[in-house]
Amino acid sequence: MKESTGQRLGHHGGRSGHRGGRGGSHDGSHEHTFGDEPHDPSHSGGRHGRHGRHRVIDSSELRLLLMKLLAETPRHGYDLIREIEAITGGAYAPSPGMVYPTLTLLQEMDLIAELDSDGPRKAFVLTAQGETEVSAKAKDIDQIMMRLSSLKENHERVDAGPVRRAVDNLRRVIRSRLGGEDVDKEMLHTVAGILDETAQRIERL
Numbered sequence: 001m002k003e004s005t006g007q008r009l010g011h012h013g014g015r016s017g018h019r020g021g022r023g024g025s026h027d028g029s030h031e032h033t034f035g036d037e038p039h040d041p042s043h044s045g046g047r048h049g050r051h052g053r054h055r056v057i058d059s060s061e062l063r064l065l066l067m068k069l070l071a072e073t074p075r076h077g078y079d080l081i082r083e084i085e086a087i088t089g090g091a092y093a094p095s096p097g098m099v100y101p102t103l104t105l106l107q108e109m110d111l112i113a114e115l116d117s118d119g120p121r122k123a124f125v126l127t128a129q130g131e132t133e134v135s136a137k138a139k140d141i142d143q144i145m146m147r148l149s150s151l152k153e154n155h156e157r158v159d160a161g162p163v164r165r166a167v168d169n170l171r172r173v174i175r176s177r178l179g180g181e182d183v184d185k186e187m188l189h190t191v192a193g194i195l196d197e198t199a200q201r202i203e204r205l
Helices: 005-010 013-018 059-072 077-087 096-108 128-136 138-158 161-177 185-203
Strands: 112-114 123-126
Touching: 059 077, 059 096, 059 112, 059 123, 059 128, 059 138, 077 096, 077 138, 096 112, 096 123, 123 128, 128 138
Parallel strands: none
Antiparallel strands: 112 123
C-alpha cells in the first residue's frame, strides 16, 4: 500500500537526522541558544533542567514548522532559522544541521520546491501538496506555535534585567573570590552551601 503524505511526514525522522545538508554539522546543536536544549519553560532548573535535556521540537514537528513558515512567504534556510529564533525571543533556534536536511527531505516529498535564483542561496516555497498538508495539520501546527510562544515568555521572564544583572554579579564574585590562593575545600563547601540554599529559596517562591 502506498504511504500517504501524512504517514511519510511521521516516519522520516531518522532519515533527516543523518543526511548531509548544505548547512553544517549533524550534532543537532549550535550554541547561543542555537541548539536542542534551550531554556525549557516546564523545568525550573535552568538550561538543562533538573530532569535532564529535552528537545524543544522533534524532527516531525520541525518539518511542520518549516512548512508553516514557508506558507507565509518564500524563505531561505538561514531565514527560517532566524525566524524561529525570533518566534522564541532568542531562546531557541534549530541548527543548520537540522534545518537543511529537513528541507531536502521536504523537497523529495514534493511538499516544497526551490524558487529559481541566480544567487547561491535558494529560497523555498510550498507546493500545492504542501499547502494541503499544512491545512490538514493546522491543529498540530497551532500547538507547536503555542509551545514556542510559551518558550519566549519564559525566556523573557528569566532574562529580565534585574535577574540578569544579579546572575552576572554572582558569576563575577564567584570567579573573583574563588580565584585566590587562599581558597580551600572548606570555603568551596561553604560557597556551595550558600548557592544550594539560595536555589531552594527561589524554588519555594
